[in-house]
Amino acid sequence: MSGGWNTIESDAGVFTFLLNNLGAKDVQFEELLTLEPEVLAELHPVYGVIFLFKYPTDAPYAATDKPLDGTFDHEAAERIFFAAQTIQNACGTQALLSVLLNKDKEGGSSESGTGIDIGTPLREFREFTMVLPPEFRGEALSNSELIRDVHNSFAKSSPFVDETQRTSGEAEDAFHFIAYTPINGTLYELDGLQPAPISHGACAADEFPAKVMEVLQRRIARYDMSEIRFNLMAMVRDLRVRAREIGDAEALEREEQKRRDWQFENALRRHNFVGFAGAVLKGVVEDKLAEGGDAAYEKWIEEAKAKTRQRLENKRKGGGDGDVEMGG
Structure with a gap:
């Protein structure tokens, strides 16, 4: 059930401007084409990653006793922002918020020196929902007009309907977004389809690139070798900020051009040609x-x-x- 939420693409430009339009400052996404920890570490500071993968249909996905990797941390759901997923097409934005709302530098939800200015609207949303259990946080997220409207503004125009999808009898592949982020010295997997945050052990901020890649490699290894449809994006500080700090004019222009390209691509997504x-x-x-x-x-x-x-x-x-x- 979509509940008025449209599907959005797993694209760094889409997710970056989604962040900006929600009110977050000096933060962006970068797509990662490798699982090498060094590549992720070069983007320091890294707030978290969002992983897109094919939803498994041949085995139970969510467990009540223990996950396939890591351990459930039910108590953590009271300390960090974790919301149950209640709407199907909202998982991309929910994964984004699972990182973002745990990194608010003014709300006290991030470690020293690693916070993000998430903006007043999202800070108020976080303060309101943190007193609720995860299932009601998910309902609040799904019913937020601000978040839903920003999410839907990046939906890809689909002027044609493929009638064969309704009559072929073949199930269409489904994909799911989840988030990984270090919070208070622990690496957490935040997946709204699971009953609680999943702890993957102790993890300092500078250890995150190596440890999250180990977790992702184990996860990908559970799939058949022929399955290559994965996507990984990192939430990092706006790379233009670093370019200005070190006076790298070439890098700054490169990042500014990237933003212009993203804006153009996002504009194309909203039009029916x-x-x-x-x-x-x-x-x-x-x-x-x-x-x-x-x-x-x-x-x-x-x-x-x-x-x-x-x-x-x-x-x-x-x-x-x-x-x-x-x-x-």
């Missing part, structure tokens, strides 16, 4: 007809069909032409 594509196609057809009438048009159609058949044949033979895009 069906009308535009139709107008382009109409113009191309008119040009072909003007070139040589119906004969030129028919020749163009046959050439396009031949190219399509060739691409399909290449794919059947394993010849590529088949990029796969996965969203969260």
Whole structure:
């Protein structure tokens, strides 16, 4: 049940501007393409990571006695922000908030020197929900108009409905976001589908890159070798801040360009380009007809069909032409 929440993509630009639009200051996301701890450590300070993975359907996911890795820390749910997930499509934003709301430097929920200015609206939301049990925190999150509206503003436009999804009988793969973050000397896995925060043992802030990668490697190892659809993003301090502090003009311009690119991509996500594509196609057809009438048009159609058949044949033979895009 979506409850009015739309699916958003697992993309650093989406999650960074989601953070900013919720009111958080000087914080961003960076996508990680490797599980090497050194790569994560270079982004210091790192507040936490968000991991996207295929939701397992062949075995029970949530346990009441003990998790597959680590141990449940039921008492921690009273000290840190942990919310049960009550809405399906909200898990990306919920994972983001699981890190963010435990790093508020003014609310006393972060370790010294590692906090984030999460802004007044989220600070008030945190203060209100911390007196509630996790299941009611999840309900409060799902019913927050501010959080839901910001989340939905990054939903990808889907002008076409694939009717085969309703009739094929094949279940569509589901994906899930969870968060890992060090809190008060402990590495926690925060997953709203589990009954409590999961402790992965003692972890100082500077040990986080190495220890979280060990946990993630064990988790990925539980999947078949052919499963590669994982995504990992780190919540870090705005890299422009560091560039300004050390006077690195080149790095600053690179980060500013990245923000401009993200803004452009996010704007594209909100638009339906069906009308535009139709107008382009109409113009191309008119040009072909003007070139040589119906004969030129028919020749163009046959050439396009031949190219399509060739691409399909290449794919059947394993010849590529088949990029796969996965969203969260």
